[in-house]
Each structure stands twice: as C-alpha cells, then as structure tokens.
Amino acid sequence: MKPGVKGDAEKPRWDLLPYDALAPVVRVLTFGARKYSDDNWQHVPNARRRYFAAAMRHLSAWITGEKVDPESGENHLAHAICCLLIIFWHDLHSPKKSRERKRYFKI
Numbered sequence: 001m002k003p004g005v006k007g008d009a010e011k012p013r014w015d016l017l018p019y020d021a022l023a024p025v026v027r028v029l030t031f032g033a034r035k036y037s038d039d040n041w042q043h044v045p046n047a048r049r050r051y052f053a054a055a056m057r058h059l060s061a062w063i064t065g066e067k068v069d070p071e072s073g074e075n076h077l078a079h080a081i082c083c084l085l086i087i088f089w090h091d092l093h094s095p096k097k098s099r100e101r102k103r104y105f106k107i
Helices: 019-035 047-063 076-093 095-105
Strands: none
Touching: 019 076, 047 076
C-alpha cells in the first residue's frame, strides 16, 4: 500500500498545546462566565488596565506562595493567563487601544 500524503507541514501545530495546562484556564473562564456572563470581559471599561492589574495580583499571589485563588479554587497562574488572553484579545480587536497602551505603559 502506498503511504498517504497530507500537505500540512507549514500549518499551525495545534497538537503542541499543553492541554492539561489549558484545562484550568478554561475552568477560570467558565467561572467568570457564571459569575458575570458569557464574554462579559469584552465589554469591561478600561479592560487593558484592569486586566493587567488583575494579572499582576494573581502573579503576585502566586510568586509569594499562594498557589490557588481562594474564590475560584483555581491556580493563580490560570487566572493570570486568562487576564493576558483578554488583554491580547483587546489588542487584536482595538487598534486605537494599542496607541493608548503605549501612553499608559510608556512604551
């Protein structure tokens, strides 16, 4: 039998994602959707600034030894990853906000 051919060498490698590390991120997003509503994070005023502050709070808690967020029961790093994904989403969808980010972060 002749071997099969698939032209996927240059395509994104979704199989490289660490799915066991993504599960807590999905649980944090689910927790947020239950607490607020689905996709509420898309409509939060000053989202970049606020989610950056939230990411830093979660990272600070984690680096000082608190591994689990007491409210959600999920790892602080999963919360920080969610915050960064939200900031990234806003960056991708709001070019005007990228200019504001430069002013805020002095870059």
